[in-house]
Amino acid sequence: MASSVAEHRHAVTHMLRALDALPAETVPLRDARGRLLAADLLSPLDLPLFRNSQMDGFAVDAGSVESTPVTLSIAGTVAAGDAGSTAHVAGTAVRIMTGAPIPDGADAIVPVEDTTVADDRVTIDRGRTVGEFVREAGSDVVAGELLVAAGTLLAARHIAVLAAVGVETVSVRRRPRAAVITTGAELVPAGQPLSPGQIYDSNGIALATSLEANGAEVVSVARSSDDVTQFRRLLDDALANADLVITSGGVSMGDFEVVKETLQPLGGQFGHVGMQPGGPQGLTMVNDVPVLSFPGNPVSTLVSFEVFARPLLRKAAGLPAVVAADLPITRDLTSVPNRRQFLRGRVRDGQVDIVSGPGSHLVAGMALADVLIDLSAETTTVSAGTHVQVWAL
Numbered sequence: 287m288a289s290s291v292a293e294h295r296h297a298v299t300h301m302l303r304a305l306d307a308l309p310a311e312t313v314p315l316r317d318a319r320g321r322l323l324a325a326d327l328l329s330p331l332d333l334p335l336f337r338n339s340q341m342d343g344f345a346v347d348a349g350s351v352e353s354t355p356v357t358l359s360i361a362g363t364v365a366a367g368d369a370g371s372t373a374h375v376a377g378t379a380v381r382i383m384t385g386a387p388i389p390d391g392a393d394a395i396v397p398v399e400d401t402t403v404a405d406d407r408v409t410i411d412r413g414r415t416v417g418e419f420v421r422e423a424g425s426d427v428v429a430g431e432l433l434v435a436a437g438t439l440l441a442a443r444h445i446a447v448l449a450a451v452g453v454e455t456v457s458v459r460r461r462p463r464a465a466v467i468t469t470g471a472e473l474v475p476a477g478q479p480l481s482p483g484q485i486y487d488s489n490g491i492a493l494a495t496s497l498e499a500n501g502a503e504v505v506s507v508a509r510s511s512d513d514v515t516q517f518r519r520l521l522d523d524a525l526a527n528a529d530l531v532i533t534s535g536g537v538s539m540g541d542f543e544v545v546k547e548t549l550q551p552l553g554g555q556f557g558h559v560g561m562q563p564g565g566p567q568g569l570t571m572v573n574d575v576p577v578l579s580f581p582g583n584p585v586s587t588l589v590s591f592e593v594f595a596r597p598l599l600r601k602a603a604g605l606p607a608v609v610a611a612d613l614p615i616t617r618d619l620t621s622v623p624n625r626r627q628f629l630r631g632r633v634r635d636g637q638v639d640i641v642s643g644p645g646s647h648l649v650a651g652m653a654l655a656d657v658l659i660d661l662s663a664e665t666t667t668v669s670a671g672t673h674v675q676v677w678a679l
């Protein structure tokens with residue numbers, strides 16, 4: 287397999303198509319933020335549920351406050367939470383609090399600021415017309431009306447209205463379940479002392495957090511030595527629980543390419559994609575679960591994720607597409623011929639600058655970047671001021 291970025295992306299898209307049609311699951315409303323609503327939600331109730339006051343003040347019939355000042359006797363008090371069964375008697379005022387049910391017969395609210403109370407009488411300085419500061423039942427939404435449409439990415443404002451009508455759980459699209467396996471005899475988890483030749487495993491956590499940031503649920507992050515038996519066992523565990531497996535390392539031309547050695551006999555396609563970093567790539571379908579095999583260099587892994595996994599995961603999760611822009615570059619640069627190059631850049635004042643060399647081990651340089659600069663395979667030189675395509679990280 288030797289292919290272009292576009293060809294490989296096409297193959298990955300095809301292999302990951304099932305992620306767009308994952309079944310629904312029910313989650314507590316409290317956990318629904320960031321999830322895609324699976325079905326239209328109709329309101330079970332009117333909102334407001336009952337006619338209530340928009341102000342602390344006095345409920346009156348507008349007719350009796352037409353000419354002011356006028357003094358009315360105070361017939362009672364209703365607070366928010368009261369049942370609101372008392373009827374209003376024309377020519378009187380009922381002391382009322384914001385959110386309290388308006389007594390039948392009252393049709394306007396006079397805010398307390400426009401009144402003076404003496405004993406059990408209130409003098410109203412400014413009248414109000416019918417409906418002023420009255421919140422009618424159903425004026426926001428009526429029972430049976432569409433509250434939130436299927437396919438909505440639930441945000442706090444959607445959760446708010448669902449809570450307001452008493453919804454406890456919602457049906458949402460299941461998140462893609464992803465498993466990560468890093469490979470390499472040299473890898474050690476943080477917290478363990480490093481022996482000569484060993485390095486900390488950064489790709490496991492980098493891929494897990496990348497997956498989560500793009501709407502996936504990470505079911506496991508495992509680490510394998512270069513031993514085929516161990517890798518195969520971890521792979522089987524991952525396949526049992528995941529819709530997608532991402533591996534890192536073990537795909538190029540060395541003697542200990544555990545990922546390639548295990549997956550190629552299962553039909554995996556391994557080879558070079560015309561890009562830098564991220565050239566060596568593998569793609570395998572095992573038991574109907576797609577396995578994306580990214581190269582082990584830390585920047586190669588992250589760039590592979592950006593180019594091949596992130597756009598598809600965001601689409602499956604209903605998240606907005608990755609932001610791309612054309613921006614002028616601050617300096618002259620050269621690019622390797624016949625490879626699409628993804629350089630690490632930073633945008634300042636509407637221009638993009640390079641923040642790191644092209645080496646795929648430069649993980650600290652990657653951390654300085656906020657965009658990838660995407661240079662086509664045909665590009666060999668770019669002069670300062672030329673517009674280049676960038677993708678937000």
Ligand SMILES: Nc1nc2c(c(=O)[nH]1)N[C@H]1C(S)=C(S)[C@@H](COP(=O)(O)OP(=O)(O)OC[C@H]3O[C@@H](n4cnc5c(N)ncnc54)[C@H](O)[C@@H]3O)O[C@H]1N2
Pocket residue numbers: 468469470472473485486487488489490534535536537538539540543563564565566580581582583584586646
């Ligand atoms: N003769 C050739 N050698 C290499 C080629 C080639 O075409 N011919 N391609 C190079 C390119 S490009 C890349 S990228 C790497 C990809 O190699 P692998 O995917 O097999 O990765 P490894 O050899 O396992 O590791 C590469 C590098 O990355 C470090 N690494 C691996 N995993 C992790 C991790 N989880 N956390 C941190 N760092 C990791 C590893 O120690 C190596 O330094 O192959 C080139 N070689």
Ligand code: MOO
Pocket residue numbers: 561562563564565566581583585586645646647
């Ligand atoms: O493709 Mo490798 O990712 O250049 O370093």
